[in-house]
Amino acid sequence: MPADYHMHTPLCRHASGTAAEYVAAARVAGLAEIGFSDHSPMPSYYDDWRMLAEELPLYFDWIAEARAAAGDMPVRMALEVDWLEGGEAWTEELAGRASWDYLIGSVHYIGAWNFDNPADKQKFSDFGTEEAWDRYWALFAQAARSRMFDIMAHPDLIKKFGHRPAGDLRRWYEPAVAAVAESGAAIEINTAGLFKDVAEMYPAMPFLQLAREAGVPLTINSDAHAPAEVGRSFTAAVELAKAAGYDSVLRFAGRQRTVVPLS
Ligand SMILES: [Zn+2]
Numbered sequence: 515m516p517a518d519y520h521m522h523t524p525l526c527r528h529a530s531g532t533a534a535e536y537v538a539a540a541r542v543a544g545l546a547e548i549g550f551s552d553h554s555p556m557p558s559y560y561d562d563w564r565m566l567a568e569e570l571p572l573y574f575d576w577i578a579e580a581r582a583a584a585g586d587m588p589v590r591m592a593l594e595v596d597w598l599e600g601g602e603a604w605t606e607e608l609a610g611r612a613s614w615d616y617l618i619g620s621v622h623y624i625g626a627w628n629f630d631n632p633a634d635k636q637k638f639s640d641f642g643t644e645e646a647w648d649r650y651w652a653l654f655a656q657a658a659r660s661r662m663f664d665i666m667a668h669p670d671l672i673k674k675f676g677h678r679p680a681g682d683l684r685r686w687y688e689p690a691v692a693a694v695a696e697s698g699a700a701i702e703i704n705t706a707g708l709f710k711d712v713a714e715m716y717p718a719m720p721f722l723q724l725a726r727e728a729g730v731p732l733t734i735n736s737d738a739h740a741p742a743e744v745g746r747s748f749t750a751a752v753e754l755a756k757a758a759g760y761d762s763v764l765r766f767a768g769r770q771r772t773v774v775p776l777s
Pocket residue numbers: 522526528553739
C-alpha cells in the first residue's frame with residue numbers, strides 16, 4: 515500500500531486517538547510509511563479547528579511518540595497549510611520552524627468563507643455554485659503557483675456537499691492542473707470525500723486524467739481524523755489512480771521526493 519501522508523491529530527480539536535493508535539492502524543492497513551499533516555497554526559487565533567502556534571512543541575512530541583511506536587516504519591512530519599491571500603510570509607516562517615518532510619497546501623477558505631464547514635454551507639446559495647467554483651479554483655491555482663507546497667490537497671474540495679455546476683467541469687480543472695504542473699507540486703487522491711455528501715474521492719476522474727496527462731505526480735491519502743480512518747479505501751484509490759493512467763506515487767523526506775511504483 516502507498517504511504518498515507520494526510521493524517522491529523524487531536525491538536526486540531528476535531529480529531530481523536532493517540533499517536534500509537536494511528537501507528538497500529540497503519541500497520542493493520544499494510545502501509546509502509548505514514549506522515550502526519552495536521553492543520554497548521556495561524557500567527558494568532560483564527561478559527562477553532564487548528565493547533566495554536568504555541569502548541570507546535572506538542573505536535574513535535576506527538577511525532578516523536580509516533581516514531582517510538584513505529585519502529586522501522588518511517589513517520590513523516592508535515593503540515594496541512596491553509597492558503598490565504600496575503601499569508602505567504604507566515605507560511606514561509608512556518609516552513610522554517612521545523613525540518614518538515616513535506617508541506618500540503620489546502621484551500622478551505624474563499625475570503626472569510628470557510629466553505630467546507632457544514633455550518634457555513636448556506637453561503638453556497640448566496641454565491642451561487644458557479645461563482646463559488648470560479649473563486650475556489652482561482653485560489654487553488656494561486657496556491658499551487660506560490661510554489662510553497664509539495665502536495666496540493668483534495669483538489670476539488672469545493673464539491674464536498676455536492677455543489678457542482680452542470681456540464682463539463684474541465685473548464686475549471688484545466689487551468690488548475692496547468693498551475694499545478696507548472697509549480698512542480700504533486701496532488702493527492704483524498705479518500706475522505708467518499709464519506710462526505712458528494713460520496714466520491716477528491717479529485718474527480720477527469721481532473722485526475724488531466725493531471726496524469728500533464729505529468730503531475732500523485733500521492734494517495736486518507737485525511738484521517740481518527741485511527742480507524744488511516745489508509746481507508748486505499749485499494750479503491752489505487753484502482754482509481756491506475757484507471758487514470760498513474761503507475762507511481764511519491765514519497766517525501768526532508769522535502770525531497772522519491773518516485774515509487776504503484777503496486
Ligand atoms: Zn480537519
